[in-house]
Amino acid sequence: MKQDLTKPERDRLFEAEFLPHIDALYNFASYLVHDDERAKDLLQETYLRAYKFINYYEKGTNAKAWLIRILKNTFINEYRKLSKQPQRVDLEETYQQIDDTESDAQNVDLRSEVYNALVGDEIMNAVNALPVDYRLIVLLCDVEGFKYDEIAQIIDVPIGTVRSRLHRARNMLKDKLKDYARKKGYDTDDNKGTENDK
């Protein structure tokens, strides 16, 4: 619902509720574009849009989720332009079908030695190698800690799709992490159980 705010009111709201999230937004932008200059541009464009549309923000609600949604939309628009991806509706239909068919798939589990073998940059590279919609959901849930209903609002899908897409994204990511660990010479045989069993 649109409110009529004066310029001083807009400025105060921007300072009080939007700017405190600038580090988190920059970090999230860096994860998405993995380039400092593009992350800076994405952050600036996000905050500019947030200010332009501040009359639609409801004071005291989840500002971080509101800003991340703007950042995600800005990123996706730019991403589609750059990669000449099919239109949104095609992608959504494709992903919905994949999400539905994969939702009952088994969990991929890794042992603690495998995780211990990997450094942060390797985990980040594995996240970056995921298709963009899966990367988004892993970052939103597993790194930023958003709840399913917040993620559903940020990426504009039903909660059931959040659930199934997250399940698939995690399995894809763990498969990639396994590959990294194997290349480093670690045995990723699942039959050995977790470290915690010992």
Next chain:
Amino acid sequence: MNCTELLSMLQDFVDNELPGEQANELNKHLADCPECEKKRQAAMLYKQVMVSKMPRKNCAEGIKNGVHSAVAGYASTEA
């Protein structure tokens, strides 16, 4: 609750999305089922690793100043 039911709810459980009553049922099963407990530990381990190992970047002052300038520039044209 059996193992199949537990596995269908495990993701919601480790993400703290499961209502209290169902979470209690799940905890009861976990206490008696080492195989399911092993799966819970593996799922929790993944979540801990993602939070602790993903590198985080703070926004440099110069970038923050750039955001301020861009917004102030827009606000001044609007006034």
